Amino acid sequence: MNSESILLAQWQREVQRANEQILVNITPQETRVAVLEDGIVQELHIERAASRGLVGNIYLGKVRRVLPGMQSAFIEIGLERAAFLHIADILEQRQHPEAPARIENMLFEGQTVLVQVIKDPIGAKGARLSTQISLAGRFLVHLPQETHIGVSQKIDSEQERAQLKERLEALLPSGSPRGYIIRTSAETASDEELAADIGYLTRLWADIESRARISPAQTLLYQDLSLALRVLRDMVSECTEKIIVDSTENYGKMVEFAEDYVTQALPKITRYSGERPLFEMHGIEAEIQKALARRVNLKFGGYLIIDQTEAMTTIDVNTGGFVGAKSFEDTIFKTNLEATYSIARQLRLRNLGGIIIVDFIDMDREDHRQAVLLELAKALARDRTRVTLNGFTSLGLVEITRKRTRESLAHVLCEPCPTCQARGEIKTAQTVCYEIQREIVREARQFEAKGFRILAAQSVIDMFLDEESQSLAMLIDFIGKPISLAVESQYTQEQFDVVLL
Known part of the structure; x- marks a missing residue:
């Protein structure tokens, strides 16, 4: 680290x-x-x-295919797409990481296996699975296949960690599964509350085990709250x-x-x-609408540009209209400082995960870069999701990784644009005009037609009647056939048809 x-x-x-x-x-x-x-x-x-999100759901899955080259397997759990299980998420491998095994020696096609979803399907990727089951309670996370007691890393006092372990061990019934992680909320919990959590989680696991013994493959055994x-x-x-x-x-x-x-x-x-x-x-x-926008305005005139792709999310910081500082160097520094809190908030608000690259405005002074990193770390620390800040790269970019378990806000509320096919831009009317002309030349050579009619959007037809009227006349002369124009109001700017007459 x-x-x-x-x-x-x-x-x-x-x-x-x-x-x-x-x-x-x-x-x-x-x-x-x-x-x-x-x-x-x-x-x-x-x-x-x-x-509903699938994270936390437990299924009785069926192995569809084992991929030795990828050390992974596809598991059918009753969804549209098969889910993905990597060897690193198989319980035996997690328990003995020092003794690497081969997945083909652990799973075989047609085998039923108890699995839990750890990542929702995102884009074209299926759900990600683990065979290590965890059941979340209010104060505890139950790991019924484990035998040790862990404590949340956010509880940093060694004395308090030891006391919580002792209290939990004293409350566990004899012979019950003893795998637990003590959550941060347990710091203020009474023995009665901890005991109630243990009882609830124990009953829940017993019910899951009972259902798993009598259910067919691809059955949902447990759904999260x-x-x-x-x-x-x-x-x-x-x-x-x-x-x-x-x-x-x-x-x-x-x-x-x-x-x-x-x-x-x-x-x-x-x-x-x-x-x-x-x-x-x-x-x-109003905040939901702002969280779907590409541009995020900062209080003092700067702004962010956020672009989300399947591979990563990029955030570009710009000074915009901010000119309040004494020098250009101070303007850059103050804009970057202000941007840190907005960036952290936008990650939470939009639920952006995976790799995030931040392009702060270039700073010459090392103390300014360190101050910006410090403020960004403070802002990111408010996140409930696991976040790693990796500092400036050699190109002056800041790398952040944020655990991704579910779809981002934009993916939940929006869909790819049918006009631009999710490119974020469309062809100009002039570009479409030239495509149409090439299409007419091809068809004139292939078919014996009396003439052609162009059906296109209003903007394209207007282009033919104005700026491209001369090129259209040249085309008519070249093919020796008449060409008529018709507006199709239902077409987008990129859509057109060439009709043979």
């Missing part, structure tokens, strides 16, 4: 979230959650009833002031869940009964 990564880990332990509110908007089709800090939206989570309940289990902390829910039915379900598992969240759950929609009241709808 390099110095920047260490710095980020330190800030993650020290950062405090202040004045946090969680808004939960629920309709029969969709659940949306917004996390606000000091009234500013920091996170957005969306789950649709027709396409809905987003509204995961809010209570995973997002609520001592900094959370309110959890505001706009659905009476789901308010009751959340209260019932909190009474059983998250009692400290119970007084924070509030039923929203205002006239205006909850998200509109707090300006969330």
Whole structure:
């Protein structure tokens, strides 16, 4: 781990979230959650009833194909695409990494295997699986196939870590699976709350095992909680002031869940009964639209350009209209400093994952570069998702990796543009005119036609009547056949047809 990564880990332990509110908007089709800090939206989570996330789900899978060359396998779990299992995510290999094995010696085609989804299908990639099962509770993560007790890395006091282990070991029933990870929220949990978590997770695993023995392959054995309940289990902390829910039915379900598992969240759950929609009241709808835009304006005139591709996300920092500093060097430095907090917020807001490359404005001074890295580390430390900051490269770019387990906000809410085929741009009307002319030449040589009619968008026809009228006349003279024009209002600028008369 390099110095920047260490710095980020330190800030993650020290950062405090202040004045946090969680808004939960629920309709029969969709659940949306917004996390606000000091009234500013920091996170957005969306789950649709027709396409709930798969992370955490446990299936009885069937091995479809083993790939020795890739040391991986495709597993059928009942989805449209087969899921992917790499040898590094097989339990036996994780338990004995010093003794490398071959996947063809561990799995065979047609074999049934208990698997858990660790990454949702993203783009053309299928879900990613693991055979190491983990069940999340409020204070504990149960690893029923393991025998050791671990503690969250965010609890850095060795004395406290040892005390938590001792408390948990004293509460575990004799003969029960003893694999657990103690979550950060367990620091303030009572023995009764820990014991309740143990009982819940033990019963849950027993039920999964029982169903696995009698179910056919490709059966869903366990589905993770809905987003509204995961809010209570995973997002609520001592900094959370309110959890505001706009659905009476789901308010009751959340209260019932909190009474059983998250009692400290119970007084924070509030039923929203205002006239205006909850998200509109707090300006969330406008923030969602901004989070889908390519450009993000900074407070003092600078701006970011965010481009998301399948391989990586790039973020370009620009000074824009910011001229407030004493010198150009100071202008660059202050713009970069301001950009760090906006970048960290946008990663959370848009749920951007994988490789992220940030192109800050070039800084000549080393102390300025280190100060920008420090501020970026502090801003990234607020993220609930695992983030690694790798510092400046030799080209002056900053590399960040952020764990990706589900689709980004843009992929959930949007689809590729049918006009530009997700290129982000379309051919000009002039380009389309020249394509049409080449098409007419080809068809004139191939077919005996009396003439041709061009069907195209209004912008293309206008181009033929104005700037390209001379080239059209030359084409008519060249092929010796008349060419007529017709506007097709339903066509996009790139669409056209050449009709033989």
